[in-house]
Amino acid sequence: xxxxxxxxxxxxxxxxxxxxxxxxxxxxxxxxxxxxxxxxxxxxxxxxxxxxxxxxxxxxxxxxxxxxxxxxxxxxxxxxxxxxxxxxxxxxxxxxxxxxxxxxxxxxxxxxxxxxxxxxxxxxxxxxxxxxxxxxxxxxxxxxxxxxxxxxxxxxxxxxxxxxxxxxxxxxxxxxxxxxxxxxxxxxxxxxxxxxxxxxxxxxxxxxxxxxxxxxxxxxxxxxxxxxxxxxxxxxxxxxxxxxxxxxxxxxxxxxxxxxxxxxxxxxxxxxxxxxxxxxxxxxxxxxxxxxxxxxxxxxxxxxxxxxxxxxxxxxxxxxxxxxxxxxxxxxxxxxxxxxxxxxxxxxxxxxxxxxxxxxxxxxxxxxxxxxxxxxxxxxxxxxxxxxxxxxxxxxxxxxxxxxxxxxxxxxxxxxxxxxxxxxxxxxxxxxxxxxxxxxxxxxxxxxxxxxxxxxxxxxxxxxxxxxxxxxxxxxxxxxxxxxxxxxxxxxxxxxxxxxxxxxxxxxxxxxxxxxxxxxxxxxxxxxxxxxxxxxxxxxxxxxxxxxxxxxxxxxxxxxxxxxxxxxxxxxxxxxxxxxxxxxxxxxxxxxxxxxxxxxxxxxxxxxxxxxxxxxxxxxxxxxxxxxxxxxxxxxxxxxxxx
Numbered sequence: 001x002x003x004x005x006x007x008x009x010x011x012x013x014x015x016x017x018x019x020x021x022x023x024x025x026x027x028x029x030x031x032x033x034x035x036x037x038x039x040x041x042x043x044x045x046x047x048x049x050x051x052x053x054x055x056x057x058x059x060x061x062x063x064x065x066x067x068x069x070x071x072x073x074x075x076x077x078x079x080x081x082x083x084x085x086x087x088x089x090x091x092x093x094x095x096x097x098x099x100x101x102x103x104x105x106x107x108x109x110x111x112x113x114x115x116x117x118x119x120x121x122x123x124x125x126x127x128x129x130x131x132x133x134x135x136x137x138x139x140x141x142x143x144x145x146x147x148x149x150x151x152x153x154x155x156x157x158x159x160x161x162x163x164x165x166x167x168x169x170x171x172x173x174x175x176x177x178x179x180x181x182x183x184x185x186x187x188x189x190x191x192x193x194x195x196x197x198x199x200x201x202x203x204x205x206x207x208x209x210x211x212x213x214x215x216x217x218x219x220x221x222x223x224x225x226x227x228x229x230x231x232x233x234x235x236x237x238x239x240x241x242x243x244x245x246x247x248x249x250x251x252x253x254x255x256x257x258x259x260x261x262x263x264x265x266x267x268x269x270x271x272x273x274x275x276x277x278x279x280x281x282x283x284x285x286x287x288x289x290x291x292x293x294x295x296x297x298x299x300x301x302x303x304x305x306x307x308x309x310x311x312x313x314x315x316x317x318x319x320x321x322x323x324x325x326x327x328x329x330x331x332x333x334x335x336x337x338x339x340x341x342x343x344x345x346x347x348x349x350x351x352x353x354x355x356x357x358x359x360x361x362x363x364x365x366x367x368x369x370x371x372x373x374x375x376x377x378x379x380x381x382x383x384x385x386x387x388x389x390x391x392x393x394x395x396x397x398x399x400x401x402x403x404x405x406x407x408x409x410x411x412x413x414x415x416x417x418x419x420x421x422x423x424x425x426x427x428x429x430x431x432x433x434x435x436x437x438x439x440x441x442x443x444x445x446x447x448x449x450x451x452x453x454x455x456x457x458x459x460x461x462x463x464x465x466x467x468x469x470x471x472x473x474x475x476x477x478x479x480x481x482x483x484x485x486x487x488x489x490x491x492x493x494x495x496x497x498x499x500x501x502x503x504x505x506x507x508x509x510x511x512x513x514x515x516x517x518x519x520x521x522x523x524x525x526x527x528x529x530x531x532x533x534x535x536x537x538x539x540x541x542x543x544x545x546x547x548x549x550x551x552x553x554x555x556x557x558x559x560x561x562x563x564x565x566x567x568x569x570x571x572x573x574x575x576x577x578x579x580x581x582x583x584x585x586x587x588x589x590x591x592x593x594x595x596x597x598x599x600x601x602x603x604x605x606x607x608x609x610x611x612x613x614x615x616x617x618x619x620x621x622x623x624x625x626x627x628x629x630x631x632x633x634x635x636x637x638x639x640x641x642x643x
Contacts, residue, residue: 001052001056001076002032002047002049002050003047003050003072003074003154003155003156003505004046004048004072005153005160005163006023006044006046006072006121006123006153006368007020007023007043007044007151007152008043008123008130008152009042009150010044010128010149010151011150011207012040012041012042012148013579014150015042016165017307017374018499019044019150019163019165020039020153021567022044022162023037023046023163023500024044025046025158025162026048027048027154028156028503029048029504029540030342030505030506030507030508031051032050032508033048033049033050034048035048036048036062038062038070038102040125040384040422042125043123044121045060045062045070045121046062046514047061047072050367050508051367051604052327052367052368053095054190054251055080055093055094055095056094057251058094059093059094059096061073062095062562063100064245064361065097065100065101066179067124068124068125068329069122069123070125070514071123073095073096073099073118074136074155075117075135075140076116077093077098077114077115077116078116078117078246078249080098080113080249083098084098087101087102089101099118099470100122101112103561111133111202111215111216112136112215112216114135115135115383116135116238116511117135117136117140117231118133118138118140119132119133119134119141119197120132121153124608125218127206128206128208129204129205130153130206131202132153132197132199133201133296133471134201135199136200136208136216137200137489137516137521138221139500139501139513139516140155140497141196141501142155142196142197142499143157143195143196143315144205144210145166145193145199146209146210148206148258155339155445157189157341158339158342158505164569166194167191167192167193167194167611168191169189169191169192170192170635171189171190171191171192172193172456172551173460173462173465173593173619174188174571175190176450176456176457176460176462176586177462177465178190178344178495179346179446179449179452179631180280180466184468186198187201189343189466189473196494196498197212198494199492199494199497200214200215200217201214201215201216204486205290210237215516217487218486218522219522219523219525220482220526222522222526223528224523225527225528229544232541233496233544233547235242235523235619236520236541236544236545239517239523239544240266240270240379240520240545241274241514242517242518242519243342243514243517243519244270244370245274246517247368247370247513247514248274248275248445249516251367252365253280253281254280254367254369254370255281255364255366255368255369256271256282256283256368256370257269257283257285257287257354257371257511258282258284258307258310258319259303260303260304260305260307260554260557261372261375261557262375262380262539262542262543262550263374263375263376264307264374264375265372265546265554266380266515266542266545266546266549266550267370267372267514267515268280268317268370269313269314269546269549270514272316272317272504273315273407275316278312278417279317279318280316280317280318281320281361282307282319283318283320283355283357283360283369284303284304284322284363285323286303286304286321286322286323287358287566290323290324290373291569293565293566301362306553306554306557309553310554311563313550320361320364322356323356324355327570327574328352328355330345330352331352332574334348334630334633335637336506337502337506338633338637341499341502341506342500343498344631344634345499346626346627346630346631348626348630349565349570349622349626350439351503353563353564353567354570358503358509359468361507362507362508362509366586367510368509368510368511369511370511370512370513371511372513372515373515373516373581374489374493374513374516374521375486375515375542377524378515378516378524379490379515379520379522379524379541379545380539380540380542381485381541382529382532382533382538383406383486383529383532383533384533384538385411385425385481385529385531386481387403387417387422388421389452389480389481389529390402390530392480395530398478399422402530403417404536405533405537407536408536408616409536409538410538410558411558446462446463446466449593449619449624451593451596451599451624452594452595453595455618456594456595473576481529482525482529487549489516489521495591525542530595566611567618567621568608568614568621569611571625572620574596574626575604577627578625579601579604581633582597582604582632585597585632585635588632588635588639591631592637594631594641596628600625600629603624603625606617
């Protein structure tokens with residue numbers, strides 16, 4: 001894993017010496033080697049290496065291929081040995097050289113066949129053309145800014161913003177949209193004149209302009225039909241093993257973030273089986289002892305026994321339980337994260353909860369941590385939204401077959417499940433909007449669920465934008481479950497990747513998610529929806545796939561875990577700093593115009609007595625308030641940075 005940046009001046013007279021000089025500046029990030037620079041009369045390309053795979057130790061980027069083209073590469077290929085054999089390259093050839101040789105032989109029209117988690121830039125001095133590529137489902141970012149006179153790009157916003165010529169003008173609409181689940185164009189960023197290259201995209205830039213096309217996107221029309229439930233489970237199990245094996249390609253043994261849920265347990269169990277007898281270190285975040293929790297006695301108390309049960313089954317699994325009664329330093333002063341990511345971390349308290357876990361992984365020398373964060377959308381999808389699909393497609397027989405069991409499994413009434421999962425989602429959009437107004441009054445969804453001033457939302461066209469994108473705040477009711485999943489994996493996931501990149505910069509840890517593997521995702525999206533709800537059992541596919549590798553109590557668990565269960569204690573520790581920042585934000589023009597500061601003050605004044613009282617207002621205090629504060633702090637930091 002590495003960082004790179006570049007500047008292309010298409011017209012020599014427009015070449016900015018300051019930008020050329022800054023191209024070789026040190027990258028901001030933990031664990032990066034010294035910057036290496038390549039220049040010609042037009043281009044300045046720079047690269048800094050982190051060691052994630054064994055072959056990374058031999059990287060000496062930027063490198064030139066046989067045709068004189070220069071490549072910058074961040075990430076790893078899934079099967080480098082097979083690629084080296086095909087291309088007749090020496091053993092241990094670094095991934096950047098493999099990718100360069102592959103592109104030289106097969107060309108850009110075959111990009112969908114080059115499998116890996118990577119982003120790369122390729123500069124062709126003869127054609128005076130730059131290529132930027134991000135692999136399908138990759139956890140990589142490449143940001144760019146273009147003008148007729150030149151093109152600037154980098155793997156992180158902070159590296160891009162080090163170029164003096166790149167503007168830092170915030171986009172108020174994109175700032176507001178981060179409070180919602182809407183993503184109109186995944187290439188949009190919080191800056192008006194900066195865009196990113198989404199996964200599965202090939203961008204070219206030359207003196208004639210910028211062109212971009214998607215060489216891969218999730219196909220919601222594809223279907224996979226097998227002979228039996230066992231066949232689906234067997235195929236998914238093989239894809240899970242392939243996905244985990246791919247992420248185990250590291251210089252040193254990776255760690256794994258482990259909770260008591262199916263997702264991370266699936267990754268940990270599969271990795272432990274493959275690595276045995278070598279140890280696999282797991283890291284579990286948990287509340288401090290005796291911490292007051294609204295849900296004490298619930299799921300939170302069962303995570304440690306589940307982790308222990310998994311460790312008993314896999315003796316090479318070495319659990320570490322991590323907690324802290326202190327705030328992470330960036331929770332009250334998020335400037336380091338703003339610098340690392342170039343954007344607000346609106347879930348700063350949530351990341352703060354994981355801070356002891358990341359620090360423990362650092363101390364144990366890990367460069368890579370495995371996660372299961374995409375499981376709810378792929379392998380361990382609950383299947384409940386599929387009930388609405390059955391109703392919309394006229395499969396009433398299948399709906400009648402699955403609905404009673406689904407209601408029993410959720411310990412809900414048949415009517416409640418039918419109403420919530422089938423009838424309300426089936427309402428036409430206008431009737432859903434009317435129902436919303438009846439339940440919530442005339443307040444627009446954009447301002448009810450975010451501390452945004454209604455006048456500001458109207459001025460920037462926030463609600464109109466949400467309606468155009470088919471997301472008016474009504475929780476995607478009426479959306480086909482495949483389309484919703486594709487939206488979350490192919491669009492909304494880009495925002496998650498930006499946060500992951502900031503974590504990588506700040507901690508020097510690369511997070512890898514086997515449950516977002518392209519082949520596994522495509523399979524999970526294509527199989528019949530009822531495979532996730534056989535017998536009315538939610539997550540049926542995952543439970544069948546994992547039956548041979550997880551303890552029975554974990555397989556049978558019906559609850560859903562909640563990260564950061566001591567959220568109220570963490571937020572209460574920040575109450576005074578929140579209050580002070582609300583007053584300071586009144587003097588920050590964009591923040592004062594955007595944020596509903598009186599509403600935030602009322603939340604500070606009406607603070608719940610304890611964690612139990614706060615639970616009924618969890619959204620307001622765990623999400624709405626801290627997200628607004630972090631956004632305001634980011635705006636203030638950004639305006640100071642522009643002075």
